[in-house]
Amino acid sequence: MTGPVLAHEMGLSRRLLPAPAIPTPGLLVGGMVGLLAVAVLGLVGAGIAQEHAAPAQRLLAPGAIGHPLGTDQLGRDVLARTLAGFRWSLVVVLPATLIAGLAGTGLGLAAAASWGWTRVILERATETAAGFPFLVLAAPIVALAGRGYWPLLIVLAILASAPFALAVFDTTWRGRGRTPVADALNALPTALPVVGAFIVADLVVTEACLSFLGVGAPEVAPSWGNMLADARQNVSAAPWILYAPAAALLLTVLSANWFGEGLGQLWRVKTR
Amino acid sequence: MTVASLLFILVRLSGSPAALLAGAGASQAQVRSAHVAYGLDGPILQQYVTFVTRALRLDFGQSPAHHAAAVELVRLRLPATVLLTAAAVAATALVAVSLGVWLGLRADRPEHGWAFRLLLTGQSLPALIVGLVLVQLLGLTPATGARSSLSFTLSALTLTWWLTPRAARLTAGTVAGALRQTWVLTAKAMGATSRDLLWGHVLPNALLAALALVGVQVAFLLSATVVVEWLFGWPGVGDLLAGSLRAMDFPVVEAAMFAIAFLVFATYAMVDLVVAAVDPRLRRRPTPP
Amino acid sequence: MSTVVAEVLRLHEVRVQFPDALGRPAVALDGISLAVERGEALGIVGEPGSGKTLVALSVLGMVPAPGEVSGSIRLLGHELVGMVEPEWWRVRGRDVAMIFPDARRSLNPIRSVGSQIEEAVHRHYEGYPHAMTRRWVRERTLEALAWAGVSRPRQRFGDYPHQLSGDLRQRVMLALAGANRPPLFVADEPTVGIGDPVQAQVMLHLLRRVLGVAALVLTTRDPGVAAAVCKRVVVIHAGRIVETGPTDRVMTTPRHPYTAELLELAPRTVPADLGRARPGCAYAPRCPNAMEQCRRLRPPLELLEDRLVACWNPWGGEHA
Numbered sequence: 001m002t003g004p005v006l007a008h009e010m011g012l013s014r015r016l017l018p019a020p021a022i023p024t025p026g027l028l029v030g031g032m033v034g035l036l037a038v039a040v041l042g043l044v045g046a047g048i049a050q051e052h053a054a055p056a057q058r059l060l061a062p063g064a065i066g067h068p069l070g071t072d073q074l075g076r077d078v079l080a081r082t083l084a085g086f087r088w089s090l091v092v093v094l095p096a097t098l099i100a101g102l103a104g105t106g107l108g109l110a111a112a113a114s115w116g117w118t119r120v121i122l123e124r125a126t127e128t129a130a131g132f133p134f135l136v137l138a139a140p141i142v143a144l145a146g147r148g149y150w151p152l153l154i155v156l157a158i159l160a161s162a163p164f165a166l167a168v169f170d171t172t173w174r175g176r177g178r179t180p181v182a183d184a185l186n187a188l189p190t191a192l193p194v195v196g197a198f199i200v201a202d203l204v205v206t207e208a209c210l211s212f213l214g215v216g217a218p219e220v221a222p223s224w225g226n227m228l229a230d231a232r233q234n235v236s237a238a239p240w241i242l243y244a245p246a247a248a249l250l251l252t253v254l255s256a257n258w259f260g261e262g263l264g265q266l267w268r269v270k271t272r
Numbered sequence: 273m274t275v276a277s278l279l280f281i282l283v284r285l286s287g288s289p290a291a292l293l294a295g296a297g298a299s300q301a302q303v304r305s306a307h308v309a310y311g312l313d314g315p316i317l318q319q320y321v322t323f324v325t326r327a328l329r330l331d332f333g334q335s336p337a338h339h340a341a342a343v344e345l346v347r348l349r350l351p352a353t354v355l356l357t358a359a360a361v362a363a364t365a366l367v368a369v370s371l372g373v374w375l376g377l378r379a380d381r382p383e384h385g386w387a388f389r390l391l392l393t394g395q396s397l398p399a400l401i402v403g404l405v406l407v408q409l410l411g412l413t414p415a416t417g418a419r420s421s422l423s424f425t426l427s428a429l430t431l432t433w434w435l436t437p438r439a440a441r442l443t444a445g446t447v448a449g450a451l452r453q454t455w456v457l458t459a460k461a462m463g464a465t466s467r468d469l470l471w472g473h474v475l476p477n478a479l480l481a482a483l484a485l486v487g488v489q490v491a492f493l494l495s496a497t498v499v500v501e502w503l504f505g506w507p508g509v510g511d512l513l514a515g516s517l518r519a520m521d522f523p524v525v526e527a528a529m530f531a532i533a534f535l536v537f538a539t540y541a542m543v544d545l546v547v548a549a550v551d552p553r554l555r556r557r558p559t560p561p
Numbered sequence: 562m563s564t565v566v567a568e569v570l571r572l573h574e575v576r577v578q579f580p581d582a583l584g585r586p587a588v589a590l591d592g593i594s595l596a597v598e599r600g601e602a603l604g605i606v607g608e609p610g611s612g613k614t615l616v617a618l619s620v621l622g623m624v625p626a627p628g629e630v631s632g633s634i635r636l637l638g639h640e641l642v643g644m645v646e647p648e649w650w651r652v653r654g655r656d657v658a659m660i661f662p663d664a665r666r667s668l669n670p671i672r673s674v675g676s677q678i679e680e681a682v683h684r685h686y687e688g689y690p691h692a693m694t695r696r697w698v699r700e701r702t703l704e705a706l707a708w709a710g711v712s713r714p715r716q717r718f719g720d721y722p723h724q725l726s727g728d729l730r731q732r733v734m735l736a737l738a739g740a741n742r743p744p745l746f747v748a749d750e751p752t753v754g755i756g757d758p759v760q761a762q763v764m765l766h767l768l769r770r771v772l773g774v775a776a777l778v779l780t781t782r783d784p785g786v787a788a789a790v791c792k793r794v795v796v797i798h799a800g801r802i803v804e805t806g807p808t809d810r811v812m813t814t815p816r817h818p819y820t821a822e823l824l825e826l827a828p829r830t831v832p833a834d835l836g837r838a839r840p841g842c843a844y845a846p847r848c849p850n851a852m853e854q855c856r857r858l859r860p861p862l863e864l865l866e867d868r869l870v871a872c873w874n875p876w877g878g879e880h881a
Contacts, residue, residue, distance in 0.1 A: 026385070026389070027389065027392070131488055131491055131536075131540065132491065132533075132536060133491060133492050133493075133494045133495035133532075133536065134492075134495055135495035135496075135498055135499070136494060136495055136498060136513070136529065136532050136533075136536075139498070139513065139514075139517055140513075140517060140525050140529055143517045143520065143525070201396065205398045205400070206495075208398065208400060209398070209400055209495075209498075209499050212400060212499065213498075213499070213502065213514050213517060213518070214517070214518050215517050215518070225400075228400065228401075228404060231404065231408075232404060232407065232503070235407060235408060239408055242404055242405070242408055246401045246404065246405070249398065249400075249401060250396070250397065250398075250401060253396045253397075253398060254393060254396040257392055257395065257396045258389075258392060258393075258396075261392055453666070454661065454663065454666040454667045455666065455667055455668050455669040455670075457623070457661065457667075458659075458661050458667045458668065458734075458737070459669070459677070459680065459681075460623065460653070461621055461623060461653055461654065461658070461659040461661070462653060462654035462658065462680070462681035462684070462737065462738075462740075463649075463650050463651065463652070463653040463654030463655060463681065463684045463685060464650070464654075464680065464681075464684060465647075465650050465684075466646075468680065468684065472672075472680060473669050473672075476671060476672075477669065477670075477671060480671065550671065551670075551671055552670070552671060552673075552721040552723070552724075553670060553671075553721070553723050
């Protein structure tokens with residue numbers, strides 16, 4: 001996988017994420033607001049889920065008393081489950097991202113510090129791993145391990161290490177010239193949160209997709225993926241099951257992406 | 273190859289590989305015969321060698337659910353996925369490139385920031401959600417599918433929706449980057465008109481760089497393809513993978529994974545070929561300065 | 562535009578302003594006047610940020626976007642200030658050509674060097690019937706390469722920039738600039754980016770070639786470069802000319818304290834602060850010769866012995 005030299009010259013990370021630094025104000029703030037909302041909802045979600053644990057009447061349409069967004073086919077309140085979903089997503093994705101970040105940074109630094117054949121092999125391996133679609137790799141592994149919190153967490157963490165490692169490698173190695181260690185390490189604190197934000201967005205989507213396909217979160221877990229699967233099953237009977245989790249998923253992903261992009265622009269602008 | 277090896281490790285680790293490979297609900301006799309057939313009674317290294325050789329011969333065993341060779345199932349479905357992906361890429365190329373170039377040329381004007389924000393937002397819409405919304409809007413029951421043009425159109429549409437913002441952003445980035453390059457200034461200083469500059473110096477370089485970057489996105493597209501195919505019932509390899517995962521049909525899982533991995537690497541290889549063909553620096557050894 | 566006149570370029574009170582962060586105008590070039598004749602090389606010497614590159618860019622109409630150019634720039638008698646972009650397309654590359662520094666980045670890496678020169682020739686070709694065009698363009702390109710000292714031009718034609726040595730690349734840049742035989746060459750910092758001193762010498766040698774056919778304006782931060790190529794020199798500081806005269810005289814006996822500093826005959830204190838229009842001499846904060854008057858009144862460019870100096874208290878003068 002030869003790197004495209006042209007892209008490199010134009011200052012674009014040839015293998016990774018954020019593309020153009022077209023100055024776009026408002027992303028950072030918007031992203032932060034969104035993430036704040038997500039965090040708050042996550043905290044709130046835990047409490048509410050407890051309150052509404054008791055199953056109510058099935059397939060209630062929205063607007064019913066006590067169930068503003070209706071209930072699903074098992075009688076669970078949609079709103080409550082969606083809010084609980086915030087907590088679920090955060091609890092899965094954040095630790096996974098942190099672990100991946102640590103592992104990836106270690107790997108990336110190791111790769112950058114090595115030389116000769118070792119480096120070439122490590123670099124190629126990281127490139128390949130990061131260039132492979134997450135879902136396709138994750139799905140069978142999780143399926144094998146069985147549905148559950150821990151398999152999901154571990155698999156996501158391992159997979160997400162690759163992009164981190166690649167980013168760290170690119171930042172510290174810088175193509176042909178060798179930047180001094182101090183400079184390289186200085187560049188990391190700006191690069192990592194940006195990468196992290198995008199990884200969070202990706203992982204949230206991946207988790208949802210995995211659960212949707214039935215190989216991620218356990219059946220009872222309040223994953224949005226599960227809810228979306230339920231929505232799919234009951235398209236005709238209960239179309240309202242779709243909206244809340246979809247909106248929640250959207251909010252989370254959007255905020256993370258905006259935040260990552262905004263942060264990336266801010267710091268790239270500073271270092272230019 | 274790496275993917276296959278990874279799978280191998282995991283299947284073995286799961287404790288009772290024979291049972292898995294034979295499929296859920298197999299009888300004891302079937303499990304025992306599978307045990308022998310898959311060579312599970314030998315030492316682990318031998319198993320690996322057997323596995324690799326079999327994989328190279330594209331022999332992934334029998335699917336217990338479908339009672340057919342796993343590789344056959346994949347073979348039947350591969351063209352469908354390729355068709356879908358090609359269609360999505362073609363549609364994206366039309367839209368995203370024009371959009372990206374337009375945006376890239378105006379990259380220094382902040383009043384176009386809204387377009388960029390819009391693209392980022394579009395990119396944040398998971399294919400899953402878009403697909404589900406479509407399903408909802410059109411009231412499709414899970415039974416729709418199997419080569420209907422509707423499922424194809426919807427799948428292609430959803431995938432195009434997924435790929436376009438990413439491709440447009442990348443193209444805008446490369447165009448904006450190309451505009452800043454010194455050789456553009458040189459050409460301008462020699463009297464090149466804006467048109468000369470655009471077609472002679474900016475676009476060739478920008479699009480070439482964009483191609484390489486978009487290639488990566490196409491590889492990621494395959495992830496979305498799995499979900500989308502399954503959602504709309506388009507009978508491709510992704511759908512097969514999804515189905516076989518739910519049914520724990522591992523020979524098929526292995527075969528499907530292999531196929532998808534193949535597609536991923538094929539994409540990268542194609543892109544690399546094109547880039548190497550056009551960029552003279554990658555073509556020949558540079559004469560020593 | 563091709564009548565044979567002695568004077569090729571004349572700048573008169575050229576000012577370049579940029580709006581600063583708050584929209585107020587910041588003056589980058591403050592009343593530059595100079596003239597260059599055919600066969601003559603004029604050096605513009607100053608530290609980075611002094612505005613010399615802007616002088617070069619203004620002659621090519623390539624001052625970056627928010628900048629505004631006022632005053633008069635006459636190229637072969639034709640006024641350049643106020644021209645719109647399509648008019649510039651006829652001038653650039655034909656009546657004036659720029660030689661950029663850093664040849665490695667200044668050529669499109671995915672196109673052959675020959676095709677890039679041909680592009681410039683083709684843009685400005687005049688008069689030949691269509692069937693002859695391609696051959697004529699090709700001939701001109703090869704001539705240009707030969708003139709620049711590129712050996713075996715036919716083979717080099719199809720080469721790509723990365724295949725050429727640094728020396729060859731410089732020659733290609735020169736060939737590109739000279740392809741249409743412009744009466745004026747502008748070389749902006751031609752030795753910056755050339756690490757090897759031998760190659761730097763080559764570059765300077767190439768520039769001297771130019772003088773056989775045209776006029777040359779050369780900007781540099783290194784007085785030695787100017788001394789090697791130019792008969793006359795202009796010393797620029799903070800957007801203003803502080804001294805100008807015959808190179809050998811200015812270099813051996815500088816009269817402006819800044820010139821002395823550039824030649825390292827005087828200590829350096831604080832870097833220049835551009836942009837703010839100050840009442841007095843721009844160099845006053847750093848000047849070892851500074852008097853009270855210098856901070857209040859801007860010294861005009863006046864004849865002093867064999868050159869022009871803008872200083873109330875020239876170096877080596879009566880007040881020193």
